[in-house]
Amino acid sequence: MNKIKIVIVDDHLLFSQSLSFLINSFKEFAVCGNYNNGKDFLTGLKAMDELPDLVLLDVNMPVMDGVETMRRLKEDYQGLRVLALSVNDDEDTIIKMISNGASGYLLKDTHPNMFREALLKVHETGYFYTEMVSGVLINKLEAGNKASLKERELEFIRLACTEMTYREIADEMCLSPKTVDGYRENLFQKLEIKTRIGLVLYAMKNKIVCV
Amino acid sequence: MNKIKIVIVDDHLLFSQSLSFLINSFKEFAVCGNYNNGKDFLTGLKAMDELPDLVLLDVNMPVMDGVETMRRLKEDYQGLRVLALSVNDDEDTIIKMISNGASGYLLKDTHPNMFREALLKVHETGYFYTEMVSGVLINKLEAGNKASLKERELEFIRLACTEMTYREIADEMCLSPKTVDGYRENLFQKLEIKTRIGLVLYAMKNKIVCV
């Protein structure tokens, strides 16, 4: 029987090389390629005679990360089966990967047995959703767009996370200080906070700005 | 010839199992144990007839992380050779691991060949310092205690990163509001910032408070 061909895309060489050993020890699978990041992978993909049956895609990578890579794959390789692989269970990231077409999302602390099952399941049915993924999806559904912020509000928040005064922020946004006042009060109410400090903390927590 | 015995401590099963394959493929080495976190490892260590020659210790783990594990090892297993293994090159973490006795600090994106050399070097000489590690050490030396913050100042910063007013912070710290004023101005000057927002950003960046 022909083995199921797997490509690994991960910048952690130690991990990807090691994982190759593990996968090759499963009788159904064979690793047929390793790439350091999404860009290398996409380039390699174009040059392939035959597409891999399954792609293991790391989420956090330099140059081109997993999310961006999925977005590209959705364009030109819509049927390709991709299993996202990551150390972090960040809700946003999971949503992004799944909604961009990933067939599943595994944490790197998955047990090798479970991992093997996931590979088989994805290959046979086209998906493998752990409880974590389902949980996140349900959560997302419930949350809906509870706190959907508009682009202009996000811009304001980003500026509020600097040492600028509101007057300076108004200049920067080409608004009157009073309008900026409005943005602030609006957000304070919407986000249930009382001070600019609270706004900064909110922005950090929700990754509107990064540390 | 007897193989060099290696123990892996890492909560990412997929990684640790895979890494075992890689290591076992090197003729000089053999993996003789896998543990999920520092606590399990320490427990296992006590029960061992013979100590491993080398320990690969992940830094980010649940229950007991790499730093804490090193601290314990320093007490009872001072001679044990430990190579720290991590995805992050956070300066503080590197310093903590090395100063607690780690023989080296490797990133998980190390090339397998380099990895093998590191294993050999640590086993033979007891250390393996990459450029990254040396760089961090030198940096630390230069920085000295440039911005050494006192315990009371840290407490103030933590409270400043909430929606409390300075008056409330003063109450919390059992100080007069004016004294708290002093703390603030002192810090503003020392950290070259102008507003409380700046203080919050500083605290985040330097992990005095977390998101």
Place this chain on the structure above:
DNA sequence: GTGAAAAAGGGGAAAATTCCCCTTGTAATA
């Protein structure tokens, strides 16, 4: 087309923050 939101702008005032310059006590230390 009309009515209801949403965006933009504003007046005025209370509260909080920031700034500058000053005193006192205490502890370390040269």
Place this chain on the structure above:
DNA sequence: TATTACAAGGGGAATTTTCCCCTTTTTCAC
């Protein structure tokens, strides 16, 4: 012993932030 360092505290004032209540304009669904 004199010096230095620093923690704690303070007066007074300028700015900034926060709050509440209001108008005009634009946008968008019905």
